[in-house]
Amino acid sequence: MNTASAPDTVERTLEIIRKRTPAYGELTDRFGSLFTASAKVCDEVATKGVAVPEVDPARVSSGVPVLVGFDFGLWREAFALSAERLIPVLCEALELEDTAAKELAAVFSDADTILGLVRARIEGDLQHFENTSLHFDATPSAVLLFALETVCSPVLRAAVQSMGESLSSLSWDEGHCPACGSTPSISQLSPKEFTDLDQLVGGGGKKFLHCSLCGHDWRFKRNACPSCGNDDSETREIFYVDDVRFEHIEACHKCGRYCLNIDMREFEPRPDLDALQMGLIHLDVHAQENRLSPLTATLWNTVE
Amino acid sequence: MKLDRRRFMKLAGSGAACLSLGQLGVSLAPVKAYAAEMKISGAKEVVTVCPFCSVSCHVIGYVKDGKLVNTEGDPDYPINEGALCAKGAAMFTMTTSHHRLQKPLYRAPYSDTWEEKSWEWMFDRIARRIKDTRDKDLILKNGKGDTVNRLESMFLLGTSHAGNEECAIAHQAMRGLGVVHMDHQARI
Structure with missing residues (x-):
């Protein structure tokens, strides 16, 4: 299932968030441009074309995500283009001072540094970010990590889209992404499916986890926790706002994690899942007040 | 800033x-x-089986404070993949409809009215009728004089909602009574 960002979908989603309540006004005004710019870069990279990673089903079936061990050097130009487009927008959104902005721009003007950070991010080597940030005066590792994810995300999204069937047809039951290995930031229930059989109603509702980094959506068991696999109905709970039943918190009281979920059967037109998370912080607040922690920490759900 | x-x-x-x-x-x-x-509610997702026909589509029931509040087709079940027929889709209303029977009703032979009875009374009555029927109709030997212990005036219709073990118990119970006519809902 492809829910890749498109600039008009992002704009529409930001509008939905703005209309919901003025409480999100500051956030959409400040960070909206980042989502739009990211979607444009994804389009641009996809149009120019990216080297498509080879999918080895045997390797994937043993639990190894496709991009582990991939030669990211093949995407050097795409990362450089993404950094050139997004770092100025990012500095604006983060409201970095000139010194910090210049330093961040310098870090991301070196393709080798970007490639090293991408590899570290895919391999989960967060220490590399801390070590790298030590070389700079005004770029803390948390900012470096966020900037790297911002830069590499549209390239990865474009690559994942180009992989098409070879990726979506893989058998994958894990709670992390089969493409890049990242954990999901949100999940969705698929839209209604229309069949030739008039006798049947409903359909759809299949759960897809949405990767926090590359945006790939992969099928996952509907009534199981993506964090620990728990499928016991007594220890799992769905929370929803009484008159907004298409946005859920899927909570697992066994592992204490939660993941937000959007029911696409009720959500028309379809939103951009990455941008939408910025407008669901009220659900994160509720979940965290109930001593749950997010499956994947993002800028939008780190509320304390 | x-x-x-x-x-x-x-x-x-x-x-x-x-x-x-x-x-x-x-x-x-x-x-x-x-x-x-915001008023935020919590519900539990419980996978269950549609009660209407032998296809036995899986259904997800949402249970809030011990009460069913919604149902939908289970997309992970390979037979219905989230879809339901009109009856299955209306399953939730079966639990809330005022037409639904909530207590056992009994209509006596030749009567035109229903009487409310307790489950205990019903079980006793069913057991009594089974016992009386078997005592009256049990065929001990066939025309050749072979022992058959056969009861032809009772019939068992199995349900597709019963598991293998439940079916085995029901089958053995009927065999024990001598019942020979048995069929299953799945064939209807």
Whole structure:
């Protein structure tokens, strides 16, 4: 299932968030441009074309995500283009001072540094970010990590889209992404499916986890926790706002994690899942007040 | 608001952990106030089986405070993949409809009215009728004089909602009574 960002979908989603309540006004005004710019870069990279990673089903079936061990050097130009487009927008959104902005721009003007950070991010080597940030005066590792994810995300999204069937047809039951290995930031229930059989109603509702980094959506068991696999109905709970039943918190009281979920059967037109998370912080607040922690920490759900 | 030194030090101390909006100087007070206004409910997802026909489509029931509040087709079940027929889709209303029987009703032979009875009375009555029928109709020997212990005036219709073990118990119970006519809902 492809829910890749498109600039008009992002704009529409930001509008939905703005209309919901003025409480999100500051956030959409400040960070909206980042989502739009990211979607444009994804389009641009996809149009120019990216080297498509080879999918080895045997390797994937043993639990190894496709991009582990991939030669990211093949995407050097795409990362450089993404950094050139997004770092100025990012500095604006983060409201970095000139010194910090210049330093961040310098870090991301070196393709080798970007490639090293991408590899570290895919391999989960967060220490590399801390070590790298030590070389700079005004770029803390948390900012470096966020900037790297911002830069590499549209390239990865474009690559994942180009992989098409070879990726979506893989058998994958894990709670992390089969493409890049990242954990999901949100999940969705698929839209209604229309069949030739008039006798049947409903359909759809299949759960897809949405990767926090590359945006790939992969099928996952509907009534199981993506964090620990728990499928016991007594220890799992769905929370929803009484008159907004298409946005859920899927909570697992066994592992204490939660993941937000959007029911696409009720959500028309379809939103951009990455941008939408910025407008669901009220659900994160509720979940965290109930001593749950997010499956994947993002800028939008780190509320304390 | 620019990232001042105090906030920068806070950021620098956070390691490679995730950035937070607070560190970037964003006040979440309006969102938190919005969240506080919301009435948020919790429900449990329980997978069950549609009671209407032998296809036995799986259904997800949402249970809130011990009460069923919604149902939908289970998309992970390979037979219905989330879809339901009109009856299955209306399953939830079966639990809330005022037409639904909630207590056992009994209509006596030749009567035109239903009487409310207890389950105990019903079980006793069913057991009595089975016993009387068997005592009256049990065929001990066939025409050749062979022992058959056969009861032809009773019939068992199995349900597709019973598991293998339940079917085996029901089957053995009927065999024990001598019942020979048995069939299954799945064939209807």
